[in-house]
Amino acid sequence: MMPVFKKELLENLRDRRVVINTLLLGPLAAPLIFVLIIAFTVQQAIDRAEAELELVVVGAEHAPNLVRWLEQQGVVVKDPPADPERAIREEEEEVILRIPAKFPEAWAAGRPAVVEVLTDRSRRYAGTSLNRVQSLLHGYSRQIGQLRLQLRGVTPELSQALRVQTLDLSTPESRGGLILAFLPYVVLITVFIGAMHMAIDTTSGERERRSLEPLLINPLPRWQIMGGKLLATTTFALATLGIGLVAFTWALKFLPTAQMDMALNLDWRVAMIAFVLVLPVALLASAVLIILAAFAKSFREAQSYIGLVMFIPMIPSFWILINPSRLETWMTWVPLLSQSILILEMVRGETIEFAWLATSFASTGALALLMAAVAGSLYNRPGLIFGDG
Amino acid sequence: MIEARNLRKCFGEVVAVDDVSFRAEDGQITGLLGPNGAGKTTTLRMLYTLLQPDSGDMTVDGIDPRREPLAVKRRLGVVPDSRGLYDRLTARENVRYYGELHGLDRATIASRLEKLVGVLDMGEFIDRRTQGFSQGQRVKVAIARAMIHDPRTVLLDEPSNGLDVMSTRALRGYLQNLRSEGRCVVLSTHIMQEVAALCDRIVIIARGRIAADGTAEQLIARSGEHTLEDAFVKLIGSDEGLLA
Numbered sequence: 205m206m207p208v209f210k211k212e213l214l215e216n217l218r219d220r221r222v223v224i225n226t227l228l229l230g231p232l233a234a235p236l237i238f239v240l241i242i243a244f245t246v247q248q249a250i251d252r253a254e255a256e257l258e259l260v261v262v263g264a265e266h267a268p269n270l271v272r273w274l275e276q277q278g279v280v281v282k283d284p285p286a287d288p289e290r291a292i293r294e295e296e297e298e299v300i301l302r303i304p305a306k307f308p309e310a311w312a313a314g315r316p317a318v319v320e321v322l323t324d325r326s327r328r329y330a331g332t333s334l335n336r337v338q339s340l341l342h343g344y345s346r347q348i349g350q351l352r353l354q355l356r357g358v359t360p361e362l363s364q365a366l367r368v369q370t371l372d373l374s375t376p377e378s379r380g381g382l383i384l385a386f387l388p389y390v391v392l393i394t395v396f397i398g399a400m401h402m403a404i405d406t407t408s409g410e411r412e413r414r415s416l417e418p419l420l421i422n423p424l425p426r427w428q429i430m431g432g433k434l435l436a437t438t439t440f441a442l443a444t445l446g447i448g449l450v451a452f453t454w455a456l457k458f459l460p461t462a463q464m465d466m467a468l469n470l471d472w473r474v475a476m477i478a479f480v481l482v483l484p485v486a487l488l489a490s491a492v493l494i495i496l497a498a499f500a501k502s503f504r505e506a507q508s509y510i511g512l513v514m515f516i517p518m519i520p521s522f523w524i525l526i527n528p529s530r531l532e533t534w535m536t537w538v539p540l541l542s543q544s545i546l547i548l549e550m551v552r553g554e555t556i557e558f559a560w561l562a563t564s565f566a567s568t569g570a571l572a573l574l575m576a577a578v579a580g581s582l583y584n585r586p587g588l589i590f591g592d593g
Numbered sequence: 594m595i596e597a598r599n600l601r602k603c604f605g606e607v608v609a610v611d612d613v614s615f616r617a618e619d620g621q622i623t624g625l626l627g628p629n630g631a632g633k634t635t636t637l638r639m640l641y642t643l644l645q646p647d648s649g650d651m652t653v654d655g656i657d658p659r660r661e662p663l664a665v666k667r668r669l670g671v672v673p674d675s676r677g678l679y680d681r682l683t684a685r686e687n688v689r690y691y692g693e694l695h696g697l698d699r700a701t702i703a704s705r706l707e708k709l710v711g712v713l714d715m716g717e718f719i720d721r722r723t724q725g726f727s728q729g730q731r732v733k734v735a736i737a738r739a740m741i742h743d744p745r746t747v748l749l750d751e752p753s754n755g756l757d758v759m760s761t762r763a764l765r766g767y768l769q770n771l772r773s774e775g776r777c778v779v780l781s782t783h784i785m786q787e788v789a790a791l792c793d794r795i796v797i798i799a800r801g802r803i804a805a806d807g808t809a810e811q812l813i814a815r816s817g818e819h820t821l822e823d824a825f826v827k828l829i830g831s832d833e834g835l836l837a
Contacts, residue, residue, distance in 0.1 A: 207693035211682070218681045415677025418738070421641050422694040423666035586644055 205424075208432025212406050213439065222401055226440065230397040231448030234390045235455040242383060246464050252332040256280050259337060262288050263303035267311070267319075270303070273344055292322050298333045299323045301341075314352070376467035377553030384468060384551040385524075387452070388544035391445065391482055392517035396489050398444025399437050400510055403493035406433040408506040416589055427580035430494075434576055437490035445482055449475045469553040478547050481561060484569040485543055489517075491575035498582045520544035536560040539568040594619050594777055595640060595746060600649035602635055609635040610646075611801035617779045617794070619745070622772050624792035625781040628829065632801040633781035634674055637750050640779075641671045653746055667695070670744035674751055676735040680724040684715065684734045687723060688741055695742040702741065709737040713767065729760030736767070747771055749780040753787055765791055789821050799829035 216222050262284040264271045275281055285291040288300045300322040310317040319341065323334050350360035410416045420426060453475045456468045493510055500506035520541040531549055536542045542564035550556055582588055595617040602610040610632040617623035625633045638644040640651060642662040651658060658665040678687050685706065692702035710719050713733045718726065723734060732752060739747065749768075753761045768791060771778050782788060788795050789809055797804040797812070805812055805828040809821055816824035 207690060211679075211686075211690045211693075214686075215679055215681045410677075413677055413680070414675030415679060417643065417673050417675050418671070418677050418735070419694075420643060421666060421669070421671045421673065422691060423663045423696075424694055425663070589643060 205428040205432045208429055209435045212433055212436035216402060216405060226398055226401050226444060227447060231394050231444045232451050235452040239455045239458055242459055246460055250463055257333065257336050258282055260284050260297050260300045261303065262300060263305065266303045266305060266307040270344060274340060277340055288322055292324050299337050301337065375553060376465065377469045379466035380468040381548065381552030383466065384470060385548065386521065387551060388547045389518060389521035391478060391547060392485065392540060392543065394448040395441050395445050395482060395486050396514060396517050399441035399486065399490040399493050402437040402440040403490060404497045404503055404506040404510065406437060407494055407498040408500040409503050412502045420583060420589060426583035430580045430583055434490055434494060434579055437494060438487050441486040441490055445486060446479060449479055469551050474550050477550065481543050481546060481564060484565055484572045485540065488539060488568060488572035488575060491572060491579045494579045495575065495582065498588055536563045537567045539571050595653050595779060597651040598649055600636060600639060600646045600651060602639060602644060602646050608801055613798065613803055615796045615803060615806060617777050619777045620772060620775045621793040622768060622778040622791055623794045623796060624788035625779065625796050625798055626788050627798035628783055631798045633798055634750055637748050637781060641669055641748060642666060668744055668746055670739035670747040672735050672739045672749040672752055676731045678723040678731055678734055681722060683722050684719045687734055688737045691738045692741040697742060705741055705743065709740060713737055728755035729757065732756060732764065746777040751782055752780055753782065753784065785822050785825060797825065797828050804828045
């Protein structure tokens with residue numbers, strides 16, 4: 205088995221495209237893109253929150269007190285465009301405050317005076333400005349309301365039946381876990397990507413090059429030949445996984461976590477545990493991909509089969525996304541789902557029971573060995589050797 | 594020595610090998626001659642254990658490939674129809690890989706390889722990657738790969754396919770060499786000149802059956818023709834496949 209293993213590794217390491225795609229681009233692209241996107245979003249949010257608020261006010265003459273108050277709060281009031289609705293639609297302005305002509309009349313009569321805030325909520329960037337404008341207006345409204353009550357000799361507290369206090373018990377780690385929610389998916393897909401090329405090259409590639417027939421004439425049980433290929437594929441998958449985890453752990457250090465008020469609990473220790481946890485997945489992925497690829501007559505055919513199963517590592521993450529429930533013991537028995545959930549818990553900074561890791565490792569390992577056994581029996585089918593069925 | 598008796602192999606409805614019996618002695622070159630699709634490759638594949646016959650018996654040096662496939666594989670050197678070299682490995686690495694699969698140690702592989710490089714005249718390209726090799730070079734590597742464990746019995750499927758005149762001559766010389774070493778050499782071919790020039794014994798296969806069996810002189814005498822080609826056409830009963 206070892207000669208097959210060594211030869212497959214040597215042969216594939218000589219292929220520059222394989223090395224670049226599988227060992228560099230595959231595992232490094234995700235961390236890089238992730239860090240860039242997060243850093244960019246965080247920076248933008250900070251910029252928006254701290255920037256001067258410019259506000260277009262239509263009909264400022266109807267409520268000079270309100271406008272003056274806004275200016276005292278640091279708002280830069282701008283003159284209105286000819287057509288406010290169009291200005292919003294064409295993204296010239298994010299938020300526009302419109303004070304109708306009836307405002308003074310309602311105000312004087314002590315009725316709620318209507319002001320309109322124009323915005324387009326489907327523009328995500330408008331969110332921050334909208335929140336700031338709304339909270340300013342509410343603040344003004346409350347302040348004036350309290351003054352009116354006091355003038356009539358009523359204590360303003362009477363109007364406040366409830367005071368809601370929300371205590372956020374999330375920790376910086378658990379808030380960081382929100383950002384790292386996609387990490388399990390990236391980890392699993394990295395393993396599949398790492399195994400993919402090798403699985404195809406050692407099976408359908410061998411068949412396409414017509415080297416499988418001479419190979420099987422060697423005095424070696426066929427399961428051992430397949431075993432060497434499986435081992436080489438798993439090694440490649442693990443190498444990709446290791447590189448990916450290291451890259452991620454390292455790249456996260458460059459995120460402005462302090463400004464985000466969160467901590468990313470992915471240190472070397474967590475990365476190590478994640479690696480061990482995903483170890484059986486590498487064997488499982490390799491065996492499944494090899495089984496698929498062995499049936500294909502050519503490299504291209506194998507790629508099209510395997511394209512169909514690449515969504516499998518996404519399933520657990522999607523499941524968690526649409527059904528965000530707490531960790532339950534049965535989940536630790538389900539291959540792929542158990543790894544996803546346990547990695548999530550770890551990056552949230554929760555304590556992980558050793559038994560959970562063990563059940564995940566054992567159940568996934570058992571399934572992987574079963575698949576490996578299936579793969580090992582494949583070359584007993586003449587149809588798979590000569591490419592005639 | 595190879596003995597095959599009443600071998601039969603079907604793929605679904607198609608009868609690839611119907612009833613094939615022949616003997617190949619040590620120290621002789623035995624040629625399986627027949628038109629394309631006659632069942633030569635299938636017969637060889639059964640001998641080198643990649644296919645199971647539906648019925649019939651066979652032995653290689655007295656060993657039944659079905660009972661002890663690994664023991665038979667250790668005795669056989671096979672150059673199958675598909676040469677299948679690894680392009681990203683050098684010729685030397687290709688051969689060494691097969692030596693390792695046979696469980697040979699490094700020193701044995703190295704010394705045998707040195708000899709094979711000399712005999713097959715591979716010095717020029719032995720350390721080059723096999724990508725871009727000519728057919729002649731590929732066949733030489735495939736032969737070296739099949740001979741690295743020093744097998745007593747050698748099976749070659751269409752060895753001269755795609756070779757030019759010079760390579761074919763070199764190949765013939767090498768096979769005669771193997772014969773003089775007392776090995777049992779079996780080759781399949783559809784080329785008349787090749788068997789005429791090389792084989793001690795000719796087994797003509799047509800439509801999965803043995804049409805005739807003997808030396809070139811015996812076959813000519815039996816058919817009443819003057820040349821081996823005419824004898825061949827007469828014995829298989831048609832000239833179909835000859836031009837292919």
